[in-house]
Amino acid sequence: MAIQPSHPEDAFLREAEAFAVDLARDAGRMLMGYFRRPLDVSYKSPGQRSPVTDADKAAEDFLQAAILKRYPDHVMLGEEGSGKDSPPAEFTWAVDPLDGTTNFLNGVPIFGSAIGLLWRGQPIVGVIFLPWPGQPDGFLFHARHGGGAFIGDDPIHVVPQPEPKPTGLVAVPASFRRMFHIPPKMRSRMGEFRGSGSIAYEMAMVACGSMQYALFTGPRIWDVAAGVVLVREAGGTVLELHKRRWEPLKQFGVSPLPGQEELRNWRLAEVAGNPQMVDFVTKTLHRRRQLPFRRWLSKIK
Ligand code: IPD
Ligand code: CA
Ligand code: CA
Secondary structure, eight states, X not given: OOOOOOOOOHHHHHHHHHHHHHHHHHHHHHHHHHTTSOOOEEEEETTTEEXXXXXXXXXXXXXXXXXXXXXTTSEEEETTSTTTTOOXXXXXXXXXXXXXXXXXXXXXXXXXXXXEEEETTEEEEEEEEEEETTEEEEEEEEEETTSOEEETTEEOOOOOOSSOOTTXXXXXXXXXXXXXXXXXXXXXXXXXXXXXXXXXXXXXXHHTTXXXXXXXXXXXXXXXXXHHHHHHHTTOEEEEEETTEEEEOOOSSSSSSOOHHHHHHOOOOEEEEOHHHHHHHHHHOEEOOOOHHHHHHHHHO
């Protein structure tokens, strides 16, 4: 019988979490040094879409160098290209150095730096830096598997109620109606919709109970890896959509040891929140039939 690889021990997770908190603090300071100053902006997609700035690149370079110095046998998979050609690894850091670039370059302080650690594709540590009024170092959200979720030293929790309150906030992207339909009689029961422009920010807001749930139609691994750990450790759950079936997110990718390309190409709709709320939301939403052209478009976007 094949020997099953054993889950990393808590001492390792604790150390990795503390390391990631320090990293996120430093990356946050770095980002704040660029914020509301002239930026060098380029675009990754035609039509001036998917902007990337010198702040994104500097933060990614800093995070990659620090992670590989500390853990030379790990891989960092970063939105701006780090880890692309690396082989599969037991431990992969899925990192969005700056999530919310469009807010950032327009001077809106809703963005984050998200650092997730995966073991064989399973998210085990998550840290998110968010700028926060009155906090010189921002808020540092952090969690490790089995250790609870925190802002700094304060424990955080998802909201407790099983269904959305009408005046409670929920994170839903403006584009969600292309993918989902809500029956008219249910619309007033889904909560107050907000699209913040940063998935990492929304995951953190769900984890601390400021938002009741979050729906994402096509996030990338670096947008959500850290947030998945935070939401779970704050008492929530994250479901992902497979065709028309919602299932708990267990790991990114399907291979026992997913390669970097498999992780980089992962893209599924998700709902995050407390388990009853997520159940309510996923039972209420109806997936629209996708026209072949739209299916093709969503793959290339
Ligand atoms: C974006 C943000 C945004 C989401 C986009 C992402 P970026 O990340 O998370 O909320 O709607 O799909 O690409 O490009 O700012 O890192
Ligand atoms: Ca992002
Ligand atoms: Ca980014």
